[in-house]
Amino acid sequence: MAPGTAPQLLALSLLVLWTSPAPALGGANDAEDCCLSVTQRPIPLNIVRSFRYLLITDGxxxxxxxxxxxxxxxxxxxPNKPWVSRIIRRLERISTKGK
Structure with missing residues (x-):
């Protein structure tokens, strides 16, 4: 690498990062928080501790x-599968018993 190239490369990298579009205001989730796919196979009830929803309205x-x-x-x-609803109901029932 030629002398003086590193500072120019760093400046260019910072400029690209600085001018990148900012995430939409009010978005609850970044792309890293979203699922790329969902499993169709039921998850055993006894291994689940908690749940949360990630919806289209969340980005x-x-x-x-x-x-x-x-x-x-x-x-x-x-979210629309019966086995998913059963797990959610069970977790909600457990959380209300603990209160």
Whole structure:
């Protein structure tokens, strides 16, 4: 690399980052928080600890329910499947018992 090239490369990189479009204001999720796909296979009830919704209105292209397992893994599931509703009902029932 020629002397003086590194500062120019750094300046160009910073300019590109600085002029990149900012995320939409009010968006709850970045693309990193969204599911790219969902599993169609049922997730066992006994490994799920919690859940959250990721919807199109949140800025995600794939609507999903994200289940967090007891080991901390996050699994994306389709919100319209009966097995997903059963897990959510169970988790809600457990959380109301604890209060």
């Amino acid at each position: 995600c292209q794939v609507p999903a329910v994200v289940f967090t397992t007891l080991r901390g893994f996050q699994l994306c599931a389709p």
